Amino acid sequence: MNLPNKLTVMRVILIPFFLAALLIDFPAHTWIALVIFAAASITDWFDGRIARKNNLVTNFGKFLDPLADKALVISALICFASMGWCDAIAVIIIIAREFMVSGLRMITANEGVVVAAGIWGKLKTAFTMIAIIAIMCLEGIFGDTGTIFAINEALIWISVLFTVISGGIYLKTYWEYIDPNE
DSSP: OOHHHHHHHHHHHHHHHHHHHHHSOOTTHHHHHHHHHHHHHHHHHHHHHHHHHTTOOOHHHHHHHHHHHHHHHHHHHHHHHHTTSSOHHHHHHHHHHHHHHHHHHHHHHHTTOOOOOOHHHHHHHHHHHHHHHHHHHHHHHHOOHHHHHHHHHHHHHHHHHHHHHHHHHHHHHHGGGOOTTO
């Protein structure tokens, strides 16, 4: 297994540790969750860069990397909604877009077409990861969801905006592969 794939696998392995740190109440648990999430997020940046730079792109990486990203981000957002840190509607929109793009990728793959991550998809992922880190920082500092809920909401809804734009672009670009008669 090459280094980029090891980094991707490490991101997947970090998810339950992130969730445990976030959800189990012990001293500094939010800060520990934040460090784990940030470390996992950084592996996303490094694995892709290393793979492209060193010609180490593999089918395993193409499969697992976006899945790892989605699992990490969706896990955090579902926890945030359940903890009252953000609006569940925003989380549902983000998750729905992820299912839509994944379905679109499956359909186009049957036609031999690879749906590569576009700039809007990358911006969506980067901003959402930054928003998640910022929300954990705010919650760690203030510890009172009422005090900073409006800031959390602004961050999540900006993520939703990137999510909707990128999803719309994917749909428009690959619409020809969606045939309602088949």
